[in-house]
Amino acid sequence: MKQRTFALLIVTVLLASFLVMGPAAAQSDTLTIASGTDIENLNIHIVTSSPSFSVLEHIYEPLFSMSPEGELEPLLAESIEATSDTTYRITLKEGISFTDGTPLNAEAVKANLDWVLDEANGAPFRFLLVVNGEPAEVAVVDEYTLEITTAAPFAPLPAHLSHGALGIISPALLEQGADAMASNAVGTGPYVLESWSRAEEVVLKRNPDYWGEAPAIETLVFKVVQEDGARIVEIEAGTVDVAVRVPPAEIPRLEANPNIDVVVTPGLRTIYVFFNVNNEPFDDVRVRQAVNYAVDTQAIVDNLFEGAALVSTAPFAPPIFGYAEQQPYERDVERARQLLAEAGVEEGTTVVLYHPTGRYVQDALVADAIRAQLAEVGLNVELRTLEWTQYVPHVRRPMEEGNDVQFAMLGWSTPTMDADYALFALFHSSEVPPGFNGSFYSNPEVDRLLEEARSTLDPEARKAAYSEAISIIWEEAPWLFLYSEIQVTAIRNNVSGFIVHPDESLIATFAEKN
Amino acid sequence: MTQFIIRRLLLALPTLIGASFLVFWSIRLVPGDPALALAGELATPEYIAQVREKLGLDQPILIQYANYIGNVLQGDMGRSVRSGIPVLEEIQIRLPRTLLLASISLIVSSVFGIAIGVTSATKPNSWFDGGSMIFALLGVSMPIFWLGLMLMIFFSVLLPQWFGLPGPVLPPTGSGTWQHLVMPVIALAANSMALQARMTRACMLEVLQQDYIRTARAKGQQERLVIYRHGLRNALLPIVTVLGLQFGTLLGGAVLTETVFAWPGIGRLLVDAIAFRDYPIVQGAVLVIATGFVLTNLFVDILYAYLDPRIRYA
Numbered sequence: 001m002k003q004r005t006f007a008l009l010i011v012t013v014l015l016a017s018f019l020v021m022g023p024a025a026a027q028s029d030t031l032t033i034a035s036g037t038d039i040e041n042l043n044i045h046i047v048t049s050s051p052s053f054s055v056l057e058h059i060y061e062p063l064f065s066m067s068p069e070g071e072l073e074p075l076l077a078e079s080i081e082a083t084s085d086t087t088y089r090i091t092l093k094e095g096i097s098f099t100d101g102t103p104l105n106a107e108a109v110k111a112n113l114d115w116v117l118d119e120a121n122g123a124p125f126r127f128l129l130v131v132n133g134e135p136a137e138v139a140v141v142d143e144y145t146l147e148i149t150t151a152a153p154f155a156p157l158p159a160h161l162s163h164g165a166l167g168i169i170s171p172a173l174l175e176q177g178a179d180a181m182a183s184n185a186v187g188t189g190p191y192v193l194e195s196w197s198r199a200e201e202v203v204l205k206r207n208p209d210y211w212g213e214a215p216a217i218e219t220l221v222f223k224v225v226q227e228d229g230a231r232i233v234e235i236e237a238g239t240v241d242v243a244v245r246v247p248p249a250e251i252p253r254l255e256a257n258p259n260i261d262v263v264v265t266p267g268l269r270t271i272y273v274f275f276n277v278n279n280e281p282f283d284d285v286r287v288r289q290a291v292n293y294a295v296d297t298q299a300i301v302d303n304l305f306e307g308a309a310l311v312s313t314a315p316f317a318p319p320i321f322g323y324a325e326q327q328p329y330e331r332d333v334e335r336a337r338q339l340l341a342e343a344g345v346e347e348g349t350t351v352v353l354y355h356p357t358g359r360y361v362q363d364a365l366v367a368d369a370i371r372a373q374l375a376e377v378g379l380n381v382e383l384r385t386l387e388w389t390q391y392v393p394h395v396r397r398p399m400e401e402g403n404d405v406q407f408a409m410l411g412w413s414t415p416t417m418d419a420d421y422a423l424f425a426l427f428h429s430s431e432v433p434p435g436f437n438g439s440f441y442s443n444p445e446v447d448r449l450l451e452e453a454r455s456t457l458d459p460e461a462r463k464a465a466y467s468e469a470i471s472i473i474w475e476e477a478p479w480l481f482l483y484s485e486i487q488v489t490a491i492r493n494n495v496s497g498f499i500v501h502p503d504e505s506l507i508a509t510f511a512e513k514n
Numbered sequence: 515m516t517q518f519i520i521r522r523l524l525l526a527l528p529t530l531i532g533a534s535f536l537v538f539w540s541i542r543l544v545p546g547d548p549a550l551a552l553a554g555e556l557a558t559p560e561y562i563a564q565v566r567e568k569l570g571l572d573q574p575i576l577i578q579y580a581n582y583i584g585n586v587l588q589g590d591m592g593r594s595v596r597s598g599i600p601v602l603e604e605i606q607i608r609l610p611r612t613l614l615l616a617s618i619s620l621i622v623s624s625v626f627g628i629a630i631g632v633t634s635a636t637k638p639n640s641w642f643d644g645g646s647m648i649f650a651l652l653g654v655s656m657p658i659f660w661l662g663l664m665l666m667i668f669f670s671v672l673l674p675q676w677f678g679l680p681g682p683v684l685p686p687t688g689s690g691t692w693q694h695l696v697m698p699v700i701a702l703a704a705n706s707m708a709l710q711a712r713m714t715r716a717c718m719l720e721v722l723q724q725d726y727i728r729t730a731r732a733k734g735q736q737e738r739l740v741i742y743r744h745g746l747r748n749a750l751l752p753i754v755t756v757l758g759l760q761f762g763t764l765l766g767g768a769v770l771t772e773t774v775f776a777w778p779g780i781g782r783l784l785v786d787a788i789a790f791r792d793y794p795i796v797q798g799a800v801l802v803i804a805t806g807f808v809l810t811n812l813f814v815d816i817l818y819a820y821l822d823p824r825i826r827y828a
Contacts, residue, residue: 041597122565182598198599198607199778200688223688225776229663230687237670375789 027044029218031495033506034240038199041182044167045123050504051244055202055222057505060167060187063090063109064158066417068265068501070321072158076168076188078144082457083243089238090161092144098170105166108171112359113138113148115173115174116166125165128416134268142418153455155462159321159418164505165328185410190215190509199224216497216512221481235260235490240508241513242483242498246488248306249438254490259284265487265500268284269413270316270422273353273370273480275437276405281345282427288477290339292329299331300369301483304362306407309483314470315423316412318485319502321464322419322453328473329481336377347378354395354408358384367409370480399440406440415503419466424450427473439478446472515819523813528806531583533804534797536797538579541607541788541796569793571596591801594787597778598630601798604783609802611689615771616764619699623707624757628746630707631714635722636741646711662774669697698775702768706760712760713756717749724748727777750821758814762807 023290039052044060047053074080078091082180115233117124117135128209129136134151141147149158169196170186185193186393190212191204204220206238223240225231229246235243246254246262256259275282275291280286301309351374355367364385371381386394395408414422425431428450429442446469448471491499494514499507549566565571570581585592591601630650634643670682684693721727722745730744731737769781778798787795819825 041599046598122561122568178598197778198604199777199782223686223776224778226782227663227774228774230666230774230776233663233670233686237674237686239670239682239686430621 005036018242031219031511031513032221032240032496033242034049034231034234034244035222035507036224036226036231036245037176039196039202039222039446040225042185042196043178043181044169044187044191045121045125045165045186046113046178046182047165051222054504054506055204057164057167057189057507058191058204058220058509059185059189059193060164060169061189062162062164062166062168063092064162064186066159066503068163068499069318070319070417072162075162076109077161080158081203083147085455087147087149087153088157089141089145089147093211094144096142096186096188097207097209098172098186099145099192099207100170100172100188101314102170104168104188106140107144108233109137109146109168110140110170111174114213115169121178123165125163128160128163128166128257138345141316153457155454155457156416156418159416162357163332163416164503184343187455191220194219215509217508219225224265225401229270232490235492238492241495243490244487244506246490248308248488251306251308251488259493261491261493263489263491263500265489266310266319266502267319267413267485267487267504268320268415268417269411270312270319270362270484271363271411271482272315272410273365273407273409273482275478275480276403276438276440277478278399278440279404279406279508281343281349281351282406283478284343284345286339286343287345288480289329290336290343290345290377291374291379291480292477293332293339294336294379295373295480295482296331297328297482300366301318304365304369305483305486308486308488309361310486311483312481315479315481316414317502320414320419320422321419321459322422322463322470322472324463324467325473329477331373333377340377340379343381348380349378350380352382352404354384354386354391354405356388356391356409359388359391360409360411366482396436396438398433403433405438407453409482410438411485412436419462419504420450420454423466423469423473424454427469427478441473441476443472443476443480516818517597519812519816522812526805526812528802529808532806534583534586534801535579537797537800538582539575541652541791541793542575555760556820569600586801591798594795595792596787596790596795602795604795605780605798605802607782608778608783611728611777612765612768612781615695615698615702615768615777615779616761618695619706619764619768620701620757620761622699622759623703623705626703627707627710628714628753630711632718632746634715635718638719643715647715650708650711653704654675654712656704658701659774661704662697663699665700666774676693687774689777694775694777698771701774702764702771705780706764709760710753710756714749714753718745721745721749747821751818754814754817754821758810762803762810765803765806766809 035051035054037049037051039055040047040049042056044056047056061075063075065073065075067073074098076092078093080088080090083089092104092106092109099106102108102148113129116126117129119126131150131154132152137149139149141146148157167187169181173181173186188211190207190210192207194203194205202222203226203267206215208216225234228245231243232246232250232254235242238259251262255262271420277283297311301307301311302500311328312322313328316323353367353370355363359365367383371383374381395405395410397403412422412426425436427437427441427446429447431437432440449465449469453462456462458466487500487504490499496512498511501507549562549569549571567676570578588601593600594604631644634646637643666686669684670686673679674681684696688694727740727744730740768779769785771777772779772782780802783795784799787799
């Protein structure tokens with residue numbers, strides 16, 4: 001009797017769930033994106049994570065935008081011209097208003113850039129507007145014109161102005177201070193904030209008065225689904241239209257699903273191992289080259305990433321301005337052994353490789369693969385790892401503080417999509433620790449080329465300088481060049497026009513759903 | 515009784531202060547600098563020092579702690595290092611969600627757990643007993659994480675496929691409606707239900723051997739009354755103890771369930787905060803969970819007196 005009641009109860013519950021169906025597949029005017037993490041807050045000048053930028057870039061627009069192909073296009077700005085070596089004059093589009101009715105003008109832009117430049121506000125992307133340690137100066141010329149003056153000639157400035165963190169916030173909101181900016185959002189973009197339920201979802205509605213072409217999708221939902229497996233279930237169930245960060249192992253499964261497209265986008269983060277060129281044995285270029293020959297990067301990419309990474313062909317990723325493709329060091333055990341012998345490195349020499357654990361995809365496994373492959377050329381690698389917040393200060397100590405690091409794994413992302421950001425801080429001799437040049441790499445010719453490329457405004461001349469610098473760096477191998485990351489996104493195939501940007505932001509403005 | 519409650523509540527204060535100090539002190543022992551985590555890997559040493567000063571991390575730990583407790587007593591638990599959002603606000607959003615999930619899971623698991631346990635005990639070594647104990651063993655050993663994903667695939671992907679339904683039977687993740695509760699509750703309740711079934715069975719088997727049960731039966735009382743009034747009530751003491759502990763665990767330990775089902779509860783808040791060295795959030799969340807434990811224990815103690823009239827608190 002009791003068992004029968006129990007069974008009956010279960011059947012009833014099941015039936016009830018069938019009848020009162022959960023949310024059916026989303027409607028055609030709503031696009032739901034399963035994102036891995038929640039936004040930090042709503043202040044675009046303060047946030048740092050790509051999920052935050054993905055949401056906020058639909059509300060806020062910077063002066064320029066960087067296309068996924070790396071082309072700089074005017075957005076709120078109409079045009080930009082250099083009036084001297086150190087001054088840019090920017091003309092704004094006319095007739096644009098913030099969604100609170102405040103007009104967009106030169107004063108509003110100046111107020112935003114000054115807010116970012118004010119050190120007291122702690123804007124993490126302040127460095128975008130700082131040249132040689134000196135903050136840029138912003139001056140209003142007239143209603144729709146402003147001038148930005150830097151301490152030294154600085155060609156990447158227009159690219160820097162396209163960074164999401166320099167999106168323009170309504171001056172009315174800006175005046176209310178950081179707390180208000182963190183909990184409210186008023187911009188000029190194609191969408192407006194509808195609601196933010198912390199740790200759950202952000203909902204955006206189409207801006208009915210948008211100055212540009214109106215987006216097709218009425219409502220955007222950025223839903224926080226932290227667990228990789230759960231995001232996969234969501235996209236398979238059709239309860240979301242887009243799922244980010246698909247784990248490599250799930251790619252074949254999703255590709256087999258006729259309702260889902262798997263989209264692969266190159267990323268902007270390069271993973272590398274830097275050699276400290278001050279410390280033995282990597283003070284000898286032959287040893288550094290030998291390690292590059294000994295490590296089979298392609299095998300690492302194939303086996304640990306299911307192919308979802310890109311073997312490095314330059315010290316930074318292909319979508320970045322200034323990229324110049326180099327011939328990768330193909331695995332050659334004989335050559336590596338020979339170079340080591342020439343350099344006098346004995347068989348069985350022990351070297352210590354530092355690596356982070358859990359900071360980058362598969363980082364510890366990659367370090368172990370390097371250890372195994374170097375063993376084959378007679379180098380005995382000892383692996384050491386540290387908790388991330390300890391790791392960076394440890395591997396990037398000044399020599400005076402007893403830096404005994406031999407080689408260490410790190411990643412570097414180039415959100416400005418300009419080679420200046422990717423190379424200057426990492427390879428210019430003025431940037432040795434506590435700067436970011438952990439290799440202590442120093443080559444006067446590379447220094448000169450990087451300085452020239454930074455101060456020349458002609459894009460072709462810049463490209464040429466970068467190309468030359470890259471080939472020198474490639475030859476002298478202050479790094480073990482590894483790979484750059486790839487983003488894998490799953491999109492329901494009734495969605496078109498959805499853009500996954502190399503900088504990891506997701507653009508739904510041009511998306512359509514049928 | 516009132517005196518007992520007041521005394522227990524007063525005793526809870528040093529417990530909470532002790533717990534909060536332990537947390538305060540131990541998360542500062544963990545290697546890793548929140549100033550660095552906040553400032554980002556691109557920060558200059560000057561900026562990191564500035565951040566450290568702003569967070570008060572340059573002060574001796576006892577002074578930091580005294581400041582913290584002083585602020586908490588005034589209802590200010592600080593702001594999240596990462597998002598700048600007040601900790602209290604964050605907890606106010608998360609706590610009700612966790613309480614909801616934990617209490618429904620506890621109700622479901624104890625109703626089914628105790629029912630299964632009692633039935634098994636009254637028919638020891640029957641097929642029901644064997645079957646339910648195997649089931650209980652499965653429940654105890656099944657990782658919540660895995661069970662959660664399997665439920666999700668079953669209800670949201672496979673069932674609609676088999677029956678050609680337009681959408682999933684249950685929404686895979688999120689919160690807000692009762693449908694959102696079903697899978698997290700099953701996942702969370704499975705484990706404690708299994709534990710309670712086994713516990714109840716063991717206690718009942720022991721109680722049913724007692725003389726007074728024989729006496730009750732000899733008096734000609736209905737079997738149902740014998741089992742529930744004379745048997746279960748006497749077997750309940752250890753079961754209630756386990757229940758109390760379970761609730762405490764559910765409060766802080768729903769992390770996995772909350773993560774799999776994207777349920778915005780306090781456990782997930784805590785784990786995210788630990789990963790980011792978000793001290794104020796960690797401290798606030800632990801304080802809340804510790805308070806939950808203390809209150810639950812107090813409630814269990816009071817329940818003892820009700821269940822067993824021989825227990826008196828003077």
